[in-house]
Amino acid sequence: MTEQAPPQQSAAPATGDTRVRAEKLLTDILGLMGYPARLEFQDASDGSLAVALHFEPGPPPGVENGKRSQVVDSLQFLLNKMLHRPGVERRWVLLGAGVIPEPRPRKEPQAPAPAPAPAPTGAAAARPPAPARAQPQAAAPAPAKAPARAPAPPAAPPAKRGEVDERTLEVGEDALLHAAARKLAEKSASLGRFYAIAAMKQDDRARVLKAVSGVAGVAVTGEGEGRCRRMVFSPEKPAPLPRKLLLPEDDEDDFEG
Incomplete structure (x- = not known):
């Protein structure tokens, strides 16, 4: 064999x-x-x-x-x-x-800051600095005290660059979005639940704010900046979640690959 x-x-x-x-x-x-x-x-x-x-x-x-x-x-x-x-x-x-994505450019590491100039040594270090000459000052009469003024009110913080208040935008009507946003606001107020809508255009966020105007028991605001901005529905009387809807307290290490 x-x-x-x-x-x-x-x-x-x-x-x-x-x-x-x-x-x-x-x-x-x-x-x-x-x-x-x-x-x-x-x-x-x-x-x-x-x-x-x-x-x-x-x-x-x-x-x-x-x-x-x-x-x-x-x-x-x-x-x-x-x-x-x-x-x-x-x-x-x-x-x-819809398109083939292009690779994103990588950030180049910044050059280190230049080292400070070395301290003088030898004869230059031993030589004491020349004393400054005192300038004669002419005697001047004491100025009269100006009347005390009230402190100026603090200036309002400047608006962030590119920030726009969606409530002031003039946008067209969207019947489906209007009905969905109003229904979600009423649901948040009645159940006491917090909801958020992300990945929306600026015009759509303005339509949501106009649609929920007048709904009692809930406040709808825009939070975040840029692509991370979202519409948050906050009820006036939040209610705790039922125990069956709470996530189990698992260790995050169990989900690591």
């Missing part, structure tokens, strides 16, 4: 497996979201994998083709967390809505 060689162990995942796994995960996630999309892959110049999401028939709320959004950024973060597991090749995946 001839001695057989031991079976070879499977090698680590190849480079092409990143695209296969990314395509499978994206198809499953977008299907669960209810927004399927056709995926277009392309190798980026920095070695990452760029993916264009062509939503069919249309993108989810808050997503515009050719522009960044919180929805696509969150999906990209989740996808890379699921792909970069121990023992698996690490290759960053970029997502774009």
Whole structure:
């Protein structure tokens, strides 16, 4: 009998497996979201994998083709967390809505501050500085005391650059958004629950504020800046959540890969 060689162990995942796994995960996630999309892959110049999401028939709320959004950024973060597991090749995946995303430029490290000039040594250090000559001053009459003035009121803080009050914007009517925002405000007031709507355009935030005007028992305000700005519904009488709706007190370390 001839001695057989031991079976070879499977090698680590190849480079092409990143695209296969990314395509499978994206198809499953977008299907669960209810927004399927056709995926277009392309190798980026920095070695990452760029993916264009062509939503069919249309993108989810808050997503515009050719522009960044919180929805696509969150999906990209989740996808890379699921792909970069121990023992698996690490290759960053970029997502774009309707277009192939371009790699983001990396910040260059700042140059260190120049070192201070060395202290003088030798004869220069031993030489004492020349005393300053006293300038003669002419005697001047004492000025009369001015009457005391009332302290000026503190100046109002300047408005932040680019900040606009949505309540002052003139926008067109949106019947569906008007009804949904008003219903959510009434629900927040009746149940005592806090709600928030994110990833909205400035015009839509203005429509929400106009729609909830007059709803008693709830205050609707805009919080945050830029892409992180959101509309928050705060009831006047908050109610505690039922115990069955509370999240279990699990250790965060259990969820680390």
